[in-house]
Amino acid sequence: MLMYPYNLVAVGEQAMNLVFPEKIDVAENQTIQRIAKDLRTDPTFALLDAIPAYHTLTLYFDTQRISEAQFRSKLTVYLHNYTDAVAVTQERVLELPVCYTPEFGPDLKDVAAFAGLSIPQLIQMHTQNSYFIYMMGFLPGFAYMGFVPDQIAMPRLNRPRAEVPAGSVGIAGKQTGMYPVASPAGWRIIGRTPLKLYDPHAPLPKYQPGDRIQFKAINRQEYERIKTVDQAGKYHLNIKKTKEA
Amino acid sequence: MAQFEILAGGLATTVQDTGRRGYQAQGIPVSGATDLFAHQLANLLVNNPVTAATLEFMLLGPKIKFNCHTFIAVTGGASNPCLNGKNLSRGKAYAVHCGDILSFSPMAAGRFGYLALAAGGILTAPLLQSRSTTVKISLGGYHGRKLAQGDLIPHNECFQMPSLAFRQTNLTAISQNKTVNVRFMQGPQWQLFSTEAQAAFTTKLFNISPQADRMGYRLAGDNLPVPNKNMLSEGTVLGNIQITRAGEPIVLLTDRQTAGGYPVIGTIIAADLSMFTQLTSEQKIHFKQVTLATATQALENQRASLKKLAVEFKELRYQQPLGPARKAAPKITKLIIQNQ
Numbered sequence: 001m002l003m004y005p006y007n008l009v010a011v012g013e014q015a016m017n018l019v020f021p022e023k024i025d026v027a028e029n030q031t032i033q034r035i036a037k038d039l040r041t042d043p044t045f046a047l048l049d050a051i052p053a054y055h056t057l058t059l060y061f062d063t064q065r066i067s068e069a070q071f072r073s074k075l076t077v078y079l080h081n082y083t084d085a086v087a088v089t090q091e092r093v094l095e096l097p098v099c100y101t102p103e104f105g106p107d108l109k110d111v112a113a114f115a116g117l118s119i120p121q122l123i124q125m126h127t128q129n130s131y132f133i134y135m136m137g138f139l140p141g142f143a144y145m146g147f148v149p150d151q152i153a154m155p156r157l158n159r160p161r162a163e164v165p166a167g168s169v170g171i172a173g174k175q176t177g178m179y180p181v182a183s184p185a186g187w188r189i190i191g192r193t194p195l196k197l198y199d200p201h202a203p204l205p206k207y208q209p210g211d212r213i214q215f216k217a218i219n220r221q222e223y224e225r226i227k228t229v230d231q232a233g234k235y236h237l238n239i240k241k242t243k244e245a
Numbered sequence: 246m247a248q249f250e251i252l253a254g255g256l257a258t259t260v261q262d263t264g265r266r267g268y269q270a271q272g273i274p275v276s277g278a279t280d281l282f283a284h285q286l287a288n289l290l291v292n293n294p295v296t297a298a299t300l301e302f303m304l305l306g307p308k309i310k311f312n313c314h315t316f317i318a319v320t321g322g323a324s325n326p327c328l329n330g331k332n333l334s335r336g337k338a339y340a341v342h343c344g345d346i347l348s349f350s351p352m353a354a355g356r357f358g359y360l361a362l363a364a365g366g367i368l369t370a371p372l373l374q375s376r377s378t379t380v381k382i383s384l385g386g387y388h389g390r391k392l393a394q395g396d397l398i399p400h401n402e403c404f405q406m407p408s409l410a411f412r413q414t415n416l417t418a419i420s421q422n423k424t425v426n427v428r429f430m431q432g433p434q435w436q437l438f439s440t441e442a443q444a445a446f447t448t449k450l451f452n453i454s455p456q457a458d459r460m461g462y463r464l465a466g467d468n469l470p471v472p473n474k475n476m477l478s479e480g481t482v483l484g485n486i487q488i489t490r491a492g493e494p495i496v497l498l499t500d501r502q503t504a505g506g507y508p509v510i511g512t513i514i515a516a517d518l519s520m521f522t523q524l525t526s527e528q529k530i531h532f533k534q535v536t537l538a539t540a541t542q543a544l545e546n547q548r549a550s551l552k553k554l555a556v557e558f559k560e561l562r563y564q565q566p567l568g569p570a571r572k573a574a575p576k577i578t579k580l581i582i583q584n585q
Contacts (some may be wrong), residue, residue, distance in 0.1 A: 009433045011482040012512035013540040017433050022477060036270065051269045051480025051503055058480025060266070063544065068537060136272040137478060137504025140382055144478065144504075181382060200383040203373065205271050 104192035141205030160186035194227035282519035287361035290318035297366030306349030322355020336417035434508035468492030516543035
């Protein structure tokens with residue numbers, strides 16, 4: 001049984017939004033990720049693409065192989081028969097090294113002051129929990145993750161920076177994330193990962209929606225060492241698997 | 246493999262096909278030809294599958310030198326193609342030879358043009374099953390970027406084109422009407438908009454502002470009243486008309502971000518996107534609401550017109566050839582009859 005009420009909303013003649021209750025909730029989002037996976041692996045849906053978001057799943061179907069009405073009715077049957085029984089989701093937790101210094105994090109001091117914390121306390125608070133990836137967008141591998149403790153949830157800059165370097169890690173309210181490529185940015189930048197998060201020759205990110213990211217504080221020497229290893233293609237992300245009911 | 250040489254890059258010339266699908270969940274844009282219909286048409290004219298990669302150019306096309314024999318076709322905006330200084334028609338297949346130079350003038354109408362080459366099109370290395378270029382993230386195509394002087398673009402040599410003389414079409418016409426109807430379906434956030442906003446959207450006229458590129462066209466006109474409610478980001482769809490906080494419509498196109506947080510008032514139907522993407526900033530747009538059934542039928546009609554053309558080209562293969570061969574044929578027939 002599906003635990004959530006839903007709507008199917010046409011978006012043009014070749015796509016459809018599956019819309020769940022409008023909230024940001026890990027369990028609801030995990031259901032969306034699960035449905036996306038099921039539909040992608042079933043060729044009879046003639047799916048061209050699926051974009052999971054916080055509370056929606058945007059589905060592109062091939063109208064040369066399936067009509068809108070057929071797609072809608074197949075999806076309705078699937079959702080009716082949906083069962084969580086086998087959905088003992090195994091979550092991946094990927095450990096991402098981050099160097100938190102004023103050199104890499106121009107807003108580190110401001111965020112610490114906002115939170116009323118020392119810089120080591122702020123780093124401790126940003127790395128104490130892992131963050132769930134609800135969705136990606138904006139740039140390849142740009143993860144919409146949550147959530148940081150309220151105390152460090154500093155709103156975005158009033159005026160976005162023209163550019164922050166690739167790998168910058170920031171906070172925007174309750175959200176946190178990293179910029180895979182150099183980009184204009186309104187987020188408060190507190191550090192940088194030495195890992196190359198986007199490579200145009202191998203563009204798929206190492207993490208997926210539904211994964212968790214665990215930031216790990218590293219010092220400047222480790223930053224340089226990991227960067228060298230990663231550039232040689234020899235850095236192995238530390239990935240843990242957890243089981244959640 | 247043969248290569249043609251770029252003598253001048255034009256304004257924004259890139260390698261494009263029908264797009265990179267299946268990776269939007271990872272934030273990778275679809276990309277592909279902005280005017281998908283014109284792209285497919287160009288391919289059909291030179292006997293390619295519609296998915297073959299073409300060169301897309303914006304407003305001013307490139308200057309190209311061919312280094313081998315092949316066949317080409319140009320579609321899309323009124324780009325005034327010239328081969329060795331002689332005018333070519335758009336929507337027609339031509340033979341080109343080693344040393345021939347293809348050039349263009351700034352477009353008199355339209356925005357995007359397409360150049361297709363026979364025997365499989367442009368053959369840069371595919372990435373994630375596509376040759377499309379997404380310049381913003383240096384992905385795919387020719388080194389992930391716009392073409393520039395000196396670039397050598399791989400393609401196949403080609404010596405034969407079935408029914409070459411018949412390979413032309415008038416489907417390349419570009420609308421030059423002062424006001425055009427653009428059909429849309431209600432968007433996923435249509436209900437979030439007030440009846441005033443809905444009425445303004447369907448009665449006022451808009452035009453394409455200078456902020457228009459492959460990611461999207463920002464429209465100029467009266468700003469619409471915006472919903473008070475903020476929404477959570479969700480997946481984007483080609484042709485979505487999102488309304489910014491300031492009330493300006495932005496139509497999302499092929500290089501769009503894969504997720505967006507502005508409410509979507511409507512989605513331009515697929516069959517009208519070709520015409521819409523080619524509009525100039527002087528032409529006025531009237532948005533006209535249609536049902537899903539109308540949108541689906543219009544798309545099927547458009548697909549049928551391409552299919553019909555492909556079938557015609559195929560059937561014409563078996564008709565009497567034009568040119569010198571035809572002059573020879575009666576003489577040969579006569580000789581055979583005399584000898585009988």
